[in-house]
Amino acid sequence: MITVQSAPESLTILIAEDSAADRMLLSSIVRRQGHQVLTAANGAEAVDVFRQQRPQLVLMDAMMPVMDGFAAAAQIKALAGETLVPIIFLTSLSENQALARCLEVGGDDFLAKPYNQVILAAKIKAMDRLRRLQATVVQQRDQIARHHEYLLNEQRVAKAVFDKVAHSGCLNAPNIRYLQSPYALFNGDLLLAAFTPAGDMHVLLGDFTGHGLPAAVGAMPLAEVFYGMTAKGYGLAETLREMNAKLKRILPVDMFCCATMLCLSFQNRSLEVWNGGMPDGYLHSIASGERTPLTARHLPLGVLSPQTFDDRTEVFPMALGDRVFLLSDGVIDTCDADEQLFGVQRLQQVFAANRQPDTLFEDIEQALRDFRGEARDDVSMVEVSLLEPAHANPPVPVYSDSGQSCPLDWSASFEFRAATLKRFNPLPYLLHLLQEVHGLRAQSGALYSVLAELYSNALEHGVLGLDSSLKRDVAGFTRYYQQRNARLDELKEGYVRVHLQVTPEGEGGCLAIGVEDSGKGFDVGQVLERPVDPGRLSGRGVNLVRQLGRNASWSDDGRSARVEFYWKALA
């Protein structure tokens, strides 16, 4: 960086003066003051000398033959461009009009003849200061412009990289609608969605503290954990714990990420929610028109240590067509001209006035425009609806290994005891193990759903002794999950055992899954006789297992379940 210096420095000064005597006199004065001198006898010469030698300052006689000082000054200024080349007019003119003209044509000052050496030296010095100031300003302006361009380019690259990461999920699924400004990432907003192996959908809307690149950097590790753990079959609690621990480890103290994470289960028709620091989301029941707020119960991600992090979620029943709506604080924090916030009440008025659920985003945007006059660029909204499982279209996983080392004849048994059941989800490990068997991969969705169902039945109805008939209505549904959390917290003993047996059969093979628990069992006959009613909130698990697997059976008074999966020769 260049600083404005006051120390006098030798300048190259052009003297344009038609009188030879005056020219010599002035030249010697200027030389004595320590400067290099160039001379010209008229305006045209002065312009030529300037073009060739670029002096830093010009002393210009106003009245000269061929081209006068006024015309020469204008040309020199044009040649100098952004560089300030001060021009001091030398003049015997005394009328105000003529003096003013000197400045109008681009002159910076004037000096009356006869010359006063002291004044001349002072003026040269003052003009030099001005010249340097201008040079510094231009240089810094160019530097800022350059930096700005670098920054924009970096943002473009970062956005391109990030878009690849953020959009590897399933934001384009038919049941998701979202609205995000193209540069929302640089406002700290983040939207992720992906299918679990069982065909459930995980969605995360996050909002990092701050703006710009600092807000965007935390998004990468968060997205990685989200996609990685969702694909492996981890639930909300484990994924959130991991995201929190990772952000806590890498972010500075004053940075964190407000986030709402959802798990929509199309099979169970339920919504699991964790909200840390985001505005209320809403579960919109289409049948009743009611909107249940999904309120922040937790601190944002990245604030608490892994030991104190609270991963408790809430579970709500959903009906086909019901919608979950999430939004960033850009919506309710939009200010009008008087610094009034848009607020939750105005949002709820938009809800109340909304007739067409599909135009909700547009209605909200319109309300924000009416309120503020212009829309903010950091507004994010997402709406996810519950479809029939068959319409949700989870993608088929892609595997890259050759299959040469595929295990085809083995069995394994696991026993998960109380302390493990409290915090550990064994399903991702079991699924990972089973996916080594190539023949099972085509059915991995069904396999995972069945495993998940058998495991949660064994845990919830068996070990924890929860009554599934509680889930008959909406209030009971909530109570069921409260009891589940409470009993799990207090759990001292009990187990869930999982037996896996893979046997080859001709070119294909068979997997037998057995799940046992330490609970009281249930009346198998009665449950199996019940007619299948897809509208019921309870009892879907047993039917699901029977539909997706083969030869499902229960023994030991319901404490032991068994189901099989078959595959044929691989193509």
Add this chain to the structure above:
Amino acid sequence: MSVVTQLSPDGKKLTISVKGRFDFAKHQEFRKSYERPGTEVPPSSIVVDLKEATYLDSSALGMLLLLRDHAGGDDSDIRVVNSSSDVKKILAISNFDKLFDIS
């Protein structure tokens, strides 16, 4: 001055008052207010007075976390007082009442 500090006569209690919008623009001032309270021994309790704070954004929440960290993290004694209803709402959404004594 939009961030004013006051130390109790015994030097044990530091009161930090924030006026106007509490956002990133106050970063330096707010930081200085507790990093140089003017005593050798750090004050044992800190009060953040938001009576004249009109608005609080997420970077202000970050600043409160920095203050908490500086004052000893889980062992810190920080009270946030006189928040307006708007400010209280923001603190409630973030669940900051789990970290700070808010009144």
